[in-house]
Amino acid sequence: MVKTFFLFAAMALLGCSSQEQPSLKIVANSWIGYSPLFYAKANGWLEPLNIKLSTVVSLGESMHIYEYSGLDAFTGTQYEYHQVHQKNPNLIPVIMFDRSNGGDVVMSNRSEKSLRETADPINVYLEINSVNQLVFKDFVKRHKLQDKTFNYINGDQLKIVSELKNNLDPGPSIVVTYVPYNHSLEKSGFTTLASTRDGLDLLVLDALYTTKDTFKLHNEQFKQLKSLIDRAIYDLENHPKQFYERVKPYLENNTYDEFLSSLEDIVWLNNELDPKLVERLDEALFPTRDLL
Amino acid sequence: MLSIHHFVITAIVAIITLFYSVFFYHFLKDQQQKTDLIMESIRHDTSETAYIISTEMQGIESIRSFKSLLNRKVASSPLITNMVVSLGNKILIKTDAAITTIPPGKRTLSTLNNIPTSKLLEQRVFESDIDFFMQDKPAKLRLFTYVDHKYISNYFSQNQMNYLLFFGLFPMLGLGLLWLILRNYITTPLESLRLFAYSQEKRPKPFKLKELEYVRSSMEETFQRLEHEKKELYRLARTDSLSGLANRSQLNERLSWLISEASRENSEFAIVFIDLDNFKVVNDSLGHDIGDELLKNVADLIHHVLREYDIIARVGGDEFVIVLSHYKTNFELTHIIQRIIDRISELHIIESHPIRVSASIGVAFYPQDGTDITGLMKSADIAMYEAKKLGKNQFKFFTKALHQQVLKEIELEHSMRKAIKNNEFELFYQPKMSTDGHQVVGAEALIRWIHPQKGIIPPNDFIPAAEKNGLMVELGEWILQTVVQQQIEWKTSGLADIQLSVNLSVVQFLDDHFDDKFERIIIQSGIDPQKLDIEMTESVFLENSLKNLSSLNNIRDLGVSISLDDFGTGYSSLAYLKALPIDTLKIDKSFMDDFNNETGSIFIETIVKLAHTLKLHVVAEGIETQDQINYLVKIGCNTYQGYYCSPPLPVDQFEAFLRLTDYGCGEDRE
Numbered sequence: 001m002v003k004t005f006f007l008f009a010a011m012a013l014l015g016c017s018s019q020e021q022p023s024l025k026i027v028a029n030s031w032i033g034y035s036p037l038f039y040a041k042a043n044g045w046l047e048p049l050n051i052k053l054s055t056v057v058s059l060g061e062s063m064h065i066y067e068y069s070g071l072d073a074f075t076g077t078q079y080e081y082h083q084v085h086q087k088n089p090n091l092i093p094v095i096m097f098d099r100s101n102g103g104d105v106v107m108s109n110r111s112e113k114s115l116r117e118t119a120d121p122i123n124v125y126l127e128i129n130s131v132n133q134l135v136f137k138d139f140v141k142r143h144k145l146q147d148k149t150f151n152y153i154n155g156d157q158l159k160i161v162s163e164l165k166n167n168l169d170p171g172p173s174i175v176v177t178y179v180p181y182n183h184s185l186e187k188s189g190f191t192t193l194a195s196t197r198d199g200l201d202l203l204v205l206d207a208l209y210t211t212k213d214t215f216k217l218h219n220e221q222f223k224q225l226k227s228l229i230d231r232a233i234y235d236l237e238n239h240p241k242q243f244y245e246r247v248k249p250y251l252e253n254n255t256y257d258e259f260l261s262s263l264e265d266i267v268w269l270n271n272e273l274d275p276k277l278v279e280r281l282d283e284a285l286f287p288t289r290d291l292l
Numbered sequence: 293m294l295s296i297h298h299f300v301i302t303a304i305v306a307i308i309t310l311f312y313s314v315f316f317y318h319f320l321k322d323q324q325q326k327t328d329l330i331m332e333s334i335r336h337d338t339s340e341t342a343y344i345i346s347t348e349m350q351g352i353e354s355i356r357s358f359k360s361l362l363n364r365k366v367a368s369s370p371l372i373t374n375m376v377v378s379l380g381n382k383i384l385i386k387t388d389a390a391i392t393t394i395p396p397g398k399r400t401l402s403t404l405n406n407i408p409t410s411k412l413l414e415q416r417v418f419e420s421d422i423d424f425f426m427q428d429k430p431a432k433l434r435l436f437t438y439v440d441h442k443y444i445s446n447y448f449s450q451n452q453m454n455y456l457l458f459f460g461l462f463p464m465l466g467l468g469l470l471w472l473i474l475r476n477y478i479t480t481p482l483e484s485l486r487l488f489a490y491s492q493e494k495r496p497k498p499f500k501l502k503e504l505e506y507v508r509s510s511m512e513e514t515f516q517r518l519e520h521e522k523k524e525l526y527r528l529a530r531t532d533s534l535s536g537l538a539n540r541s542q543l544n545e546r547l548s549w550l551i552s553e554a555s556r557e558n559s560e561f562a563i564v565f566i567d568l569d570n571f572k573v574v575n576d577s578l579g580h581d582i583g584d585e586l587l588k589n590v591a592d593l594i595h596h597v598l599r600e601y602d603i604i605a606r607v608g609g610d611e612f613v614i615v616l617s618h619y620k621t622n623f624e625l626t627h628i629i630q631r632i633i634d635r636i637s638e639l640h641i642i643e644s645h646p647i648r649v650s651a652s653i654g655v656a657f658y659p660q661d662g663t664d665i666t667g668l669m670k671s672a673d674i675a676m677y678e679a680k681k682l683g684k685n686q687f688k689f690f691t692k693a694l695h696q697q698v699l700k701e702i703e704l705e706h707s708m709r710k711a712i713k714n715n716e717f718e719l720f721y722q723p724k725m726s727t728d729g730h731q732v733v734g735a736e737a738l739i740r741w742i743h744p745q746k747g748i749i750p751p752n753d754f755i756p757a758a759e760k761n762g763l764m765v766e767l768g769e770w771i772l773q774t775v776v777q778q779q780i781e782w783k784t785s786g787l788a789d790i791q792l793s794v795n796l797s798v799v800q801f802l803d804d805h806f807d808d809k810f811e812r813i814i815i816q817s818g819i820d821p822q823k824l825d826i827e828m829t830e831s832v833f834l835e836n837s838l839k840n841l842s843s844l845n846n847i848r849d850l851g852v853s854i855s856l857d858d859f860g861t862g863y864s865s866l867a868y869l870k871a872l873p874i875d876t877l878k879i880d881k882s883f884m885d886d887f888n889n890e891t892g893s894i895f896i897e898t899i900v901k902l903a904h905t906l907k908l909h910v911v912a913e914g915i916e917t918q919d920q921i922n923y924l925v926k927i928g929c930n931t932y933q934g935y936y937c938s939p940p941l942p943v944d945q946f947e948a949f950l951r952l953t954d955y956g957c958g959e960d961r962e
Contacts, residue, residue, distance in 0.1 A: 023443075027367045042389065054367035055387070057360035061367075069368035162357035166350070249389025 024218045024225075026208065027054045028075040029062045030157075030251055032179045032262040033098035033206040036232035036270075037075070038250035039243055045228050049221050055250060058156035059130040066209075072218065073210035078286050079131035081209055092290045093207040094215055095226050096273065100204035102197030102265035103179045104131065106139045107190040109164075110172045115193075118172050121149040125164065126176035128154040131204055136176045138202045139194050150174075157181040158252070164188050179262040180254045197265065203280060205269070207291075215290065226270075226292040233270050236263075297479040304471050308464070315459045319452075326451065327409040330371060330444065334418060335404040337365050337372060338437045342422045345377065345433065349424055352379065355433075359385045374438035377422065384433070395436060413448060416441055477501055485511065492519070532606040534584055535591035543605035543613055547665050550603075550617060554658055561617035562625055565654040565672035566594070566632065569684040571610035578645055585642045586649065593635045597628065613672070622698045623705060623761050629653055629687045637685060650685035652676055661690045705761045708754060711741055712766065718742050719774055720940035721792070723949065724911060724933045727924045732950065733931055734791040736827065737775045738940045739767070755797070764799040769809060771795075776817045776824065778943065783823070788950050793825040793855060798832050801840045810843075814850050821851030827878070829857050830868055841871065848873040855911065860899060869906060877903045881914020881934070887923050900927050 028034045040046050041053045056062050059076055063084060066074035074080070075097070085091045108115060115122060122145075126132035140146055155163070157177055161184045164170055174193075175185055182192065196204050208225075215222060236243040244259045251259065273281075273288060281288055294302070345358050355377060362375040366387045376386040378394045400419040401407075407415070422433035481504045484496040488508075492515045499505040530542035538546070547563075554561055568590065575583035587610065594604055594612060603615035614632075619625045636651040654675025662668035671690040679688035689695035711717055717739055724734040741749040758764040775794045783789040800806055814821055826847055832840050844854060855876035856868070860883060868874075879899050886892025896912075903910040912924050915934030924932055938949055 025370070054363070056363040056367050061360065061364055065364060065367045070370075071367070156360040158360050159357045162354055166354060 021050045021221060022217065024049070024051045024073070024221045025054070025071045026051060026073045026075070027056060027062050027065050027069075027071050028208075029056050029059050030180065031059075031075070031206065032103060032251060032259075033100070033266050034075050035243070035247045035251065036097070036229040036236070038247040039232040039235065040225075040228045042246040042250075046225075049224050049228075051221055051225060056156075057158040058127050059132070060127040061156060063129070072214045073208050075206060075208050077131040078203070078205050078207075078281075078284060079134055081207070081286065083129070084209065088211060090211040090213060091209055092212055092215065092287060093209050094222055094290055095208040095229060095292050096269040096288075097206040097208070097229070098266040098268050099277070100178070100196040100206070100265065101267045102195040103262070104135050104202070104204050105177060105179075105182050105192045105195040106135060107175045107177060107182060107185050107192050108173060109170065109188075109190050111191075112143060112193050115148070115172060115174070116143070116145065118148075120172055121151045123153055123171055123173040124150045124176070125153045125155065125160040125173060127156060128152065132176040132178075135196070135202060135204070136174070139174075139176070142194070161185060161188075164190070179265050180251045180258065183254050183258045183262075184252065195265070203284065205281070205286065206266075212290075223292060230270050233268055296482050297475070300471065300474050300479055304467055308467060311463060312460075315455075315463075319455050319459070322455075323409045323448065323451070326448070327407060327412050330412065330447075331404055331407050333369065334371055334437060334439060337369055338404065338418060338420045338435060341365055341375065341437075342420050342435050345435070346422045346424050352384075352424075352426065355384045359387070362387050370443055371439055372437055373440045374436075376436040376438070378434050378436070379431075388438075391438075394434070400436065409448065413441075413445060415439065478504070481508070488512075488515075535588055535606045537591050537595070537612070538603065538605040540605065540607045543603065543607060543615075544665055546603050547615060547668070550615060551658060551664065554617070555663075559617075560660070561615060561658050562619070563656050563658070563668045563672045564614040564616060564629060564632075564687075565656075565669070565676040566612040566614065566636075566651050567653075567676050567680070568610040568636070569650040569652055569680070571649060574647055574649065578642075578647070582642050582645060582647070586640055586647055589640050589642065590636055590649075590651075594632060597631050597635055613669070621701075621760050622694075623701055625655075626687070626698055626702060629655065633685060633687060652679040652684045653687035654679055654690065655687060656690040657694075660694070701757060701761070704754065704757045705763070707743075708741075708758060708761075708763050708767075711743070712763070712770070716742050716744070717767070717770065718942060719771065719778070720942055721778075721946040722933050722940040723938050723946070724791075724793070724931055725937045727921055727930055727932055730937070732788070732790060732953065734793060734825065735946065736793040736795075736933060736940075737771065737778075738795070739771055740940075740942075759797055759799040762799075764797050765803045768797055768800040769813075772810070772813055773817075776813055776819045779823050780817060780819055782947075782950075787947060789823065791823045791825050791853070793827045795857065796826050796828045796832075798828075798840075801832060801843055807843050807846050810847065811850060814852065822853065825853045825855055825876070827855045827857045830859075844873050855909075858913075860895065869902070869908075874908060876909040876911055879910060879912045879929070884912055884914050884920055884934075887920055893923075896923075896929075897927050900929050904928065 026037070028037050037053055038055070046053055054065070054071070056065060059080060062074045063076055063080040065071060067084060067087070073094070074084075077100075081091065081093060110118070124136060126136055140148075153160075158181070160175060160177065161181050164173070164175065164185065165188050173190075175190060177185060182190075186192075196202055210218075210222070232243070240260065240263075241256065244256050248254070248259070251262075254262065269277075273291075278288055341361060344361060345355070349355060349358065358377070362377070362385060366372050366375055374386065374388045374391060376391055376394060377384045381394055383391070383394060395417045400417045401411075401415050402419045402421075404418055404420075416439060418437045418439065420435045420437070422435050424431055424433065477500055481496065481499045481501070484494070485504070485508060487494060488496055488511060495512060496508055499508055530539060530545070531537070532539045550561060553559075568587075571583065571586070574586055587606070591604070591606060591612070594614065598604060598614065598616075599618070601618065603613075605613045607613050616625060616628060619628065633651055633653060636649065638648075640647045640649065654672045654677065656662060656668050656671035656675060658668055661671040675688045675690040679686050682688065689698060718741075719737045720740050721735040721737055723732045724736065725731065726733050739751050739755075741751075741754055743749050755764070758767050772794055775792050779790075779792045803809075814824070826844075828844075832844075848854060853875040854873055855878055856872070856874050857878050858880045859877045861880045877899060879896060883892060883896050883899070887896055900910050909931065910929045912920070912929050912932040913934060915921060915924070915932040915936045917936060920934075921932065921936065924930075941949055
């Protein structure tokens with residue numbers, strides 16, 4: 001009788017344990033480099049792994065929501081990484097997406113010469129708390145605009161695009177943006193003055209970040225996610241049109257041509273990293289040890 | 293009346309019922325509180341979003357700028373999966389590209405207050421209005437908030453699981469454990485105490501609880517004492533306090549049992565009534581103490597003479613009763629009784645007084661002399677008084693005929709022992725003749741007792757007694773030895789080298805050493821084994837057939853032939869002929885007497901044909917006429933023996949017969 005009781009108790013307690021993988025919540029912003037994530041979500045690949053992907057408009061939001069909404073991982077550049085890492089030293093990059101190769105751009109409704117000559121304050125639209133800030137500083141330095149008066153206007157990319165679209169004469173303005181928002185701005189009369197492909201000597205990397213504890217807890221999910229990203233990039237390289245159709249809504253409904261053009265502005269880093277790049281990442285205090 | 297076991301179970305069930313009623317009430321309340329909190333969060337996100345859009349939207353074309361707001365709301369709230377803003381049925385902004393149409397009205401809920409848990413769990417979309425102005429006209433957008441149904445379900449499931457685990461399973465296990473503890477430490481011990489008190493059969497093991505253990509050990513001690521006292525009382529009630537023997541009560545009890553058993557098994561037993569002669573004189577002259585000591589002495593010596601399983605009881609002052617059930621013959625029984633008489637009549641030294649007493653014994657048998665205790669005791673008592681009347685210091689059977697028979701058997705045994713010692717036994721030989729040439733082909737050795745006074749006593753008068761009293765083994769060995777020596781002697785002297793037959797009794801086969809003795813005689817004597825024939829009857833196979841068959845095979849292995857005597861008169865069975873190592877069939881005289889009638893001749897011819905078929909020799913016994921011999925020749929029987937040729941003859945006459953007949957007799961004899 002006693003044995004039966006303890007056997008029943010053990011079975012009852014074992015029966016209470018859950019076998020389902022814990023939910024892995026990721027937040028990502030609309031960026032061509034994260035399109036493999038959107039592709040995976042659109043194809044329903046994430047649900048079996050119990051991975052939930054939330055999309056936001058801007059880089060800063062992604063970081064902010066990660067920090068304050070209890071999510072497990074977020075996407076961003078090395079700038080966002082350092083920002084969060086200062087507060088949480090356990091943060092590590094786990095999946096590398098891409099390197100911006102023209103994807104981050106500085107645009108203006110004036111020419112470079114016009115900007116240099118104007119005495120009016122220049123409106124600078126950007127996400128203050130993001131890599132935009134670095135890009136803009138580099139731009140100012142390289143184009144010797146330090147003496148100009150800048151009127152910083154902080155906003156997410158969608159809001160910036162929307163505002164500039166509605167404001168027919170915003171005055172001399174600079175927008176620090178990235179693919180795919182640059183295409184909308186081009187339609188509003190903005191031209192690219194500099195990008196990470198040329199004119200800017202800036203390394204901009206995009207990756208997925210999480211804490212060491214979360215990485216350990218969701219290790220299998222992260223590994224499978226990495227596989228899905230590789231598979232998505234494979235699909236992109238082999239069937240770009242189909243890929244585009246899937247991720248279009250996540251990339252503000254750019255045209256296919258714009259999509260293809262955007263792809264020219266990034267370099268995928270899902271495979272083995274170039275040693276020179278690793279060296280440069282080390283110098284930038286960007287750890288690569290835990291990368292999948 | 294409620295048992296403790298049931299009481300504990302009832303109490304635990306009552307506790308469980310009460311506990312789970314409270315628990316269930318609290319659970320429902322908690323569920324609703326959680327539902328309210330979830331709804332408040334959803335309501336807050338929905339209303340805030342609607343308010344921001346309503347107040348900050350500059351025109352319908354600027355709605356897209358609020359997508360980031362929606363995304364932020366969705367990303368930051370685990371309860372919300374999607375948000376959609378529509379104008380009429382047209383989706384303006386959405387957080388999930390997969391959503392292409394607004395949800396139908398029946399799937400949405402615009403009330404966000406007082407939602408029960410069940411409603412929350414089935415509701416997927418909540419709807420809210422966003423008021424704004426298109427120029428100066430009021431208009432409405434619709435905000436759809438998609439809740440994370442899986443998350444909410446999991447949340448409530450997890451909550452339920454936690455409740456079940458911490459308020460359901462653990463308390464249940466705890467109560468189960470409590471029940472086990474109460475059962476093992478209280479109810480089971482109490483139940484075992486109850487059973488122990490009721491039957492005292494299964495003694496409980498020591499308990500863990502002090503008070504219960506006190507009760508158990510007290511009960512155990514009390515029951516042990518009571519048991520001891522009961523046994524002592526029982527013993528006293530059944531035992532004679534002076535001699536330590538069984539008393540009349542125990543005697544009656546054991547006799548009853550014995551009568552039942554004997555009745556069932558159809559067996560007999562003897563009840564022996566002993567009365568000391570002149571005991572009153574001892575008591576009167578030397579005092580009761582000496583008398584008592586003498587009785588103890590007598591009880592001891594009776595006890596020593598008898599075996600453990602015999603019943604001995606003291607039923608009166610100087611009266612003892614013995615019940616003997618395991619004796620083989622009356623002869624053995626009388627030996628036991630005589631031994632008791634002899635021991636009692638020995639000199640007793642009691643407290644330095646030499647005392648000589650004797651005993652008179654009466655013997656009665658179940659069922660001949662009585663079938664109940666009273667009848668048997670009465671018969672034994674009468675026989676005892678008969679013994680006293682006849683001069684004391686002797687025993688007497690209740691049945692006169694039996695008494696005479698026993699006395700005769702005893703006398704016969706004595707005489708036979710004496711006869712063996714005095715060589716009064718002698719072997720006679722009856723020739724076995726061939727029917728064709730009337731040649732002597734062998735002889736059968738037949739024992740005769742030459743009594744000094746009674747003359748020749750036929751074997752039928754003493755062989756059964758010898759088989760009964762055990763002398764047959766000794767006698768049989770003497771016969772075998774003598775025959776073997778005789779055969780060698782005749783052979784050596786040149787008189788005859790014929791085969792001699794010896795009759796073996798079934799009793800000889802019962803002797804464990806028979807095989808060894810037989811082999812030793814054959815080997816040591818140097819006789820040609822083929823000159824020896826063993827005659828035996830079918831009775832050898834009625835008991836211990838396997839052992840006897842083994843002995844017969846040993847005999848055959850030595851080269852000695854075997855004849856089946858008196859064939860057809862006993863329990864003849866063809867199975868015997870098949871199984872036994874037989875060389876010769878002997879047709880009994882009773883068959884030969886009827887040779888000249890149809891029925892008789894059929895039997896004889898059948899036996900002869902059977903023997904021929906089985907390749908056995910046939911010897912016809914009891915041949916007295918030439919007609920019988922002619923008949924034997926006709927049916928192909930080659931050998932006979934009988935008075936026609938010669939009766940059994942003493943050795944010297946048989947030798948003379950051999951010389952005179954020159955190994956022949958019958959029509960051709962001179």
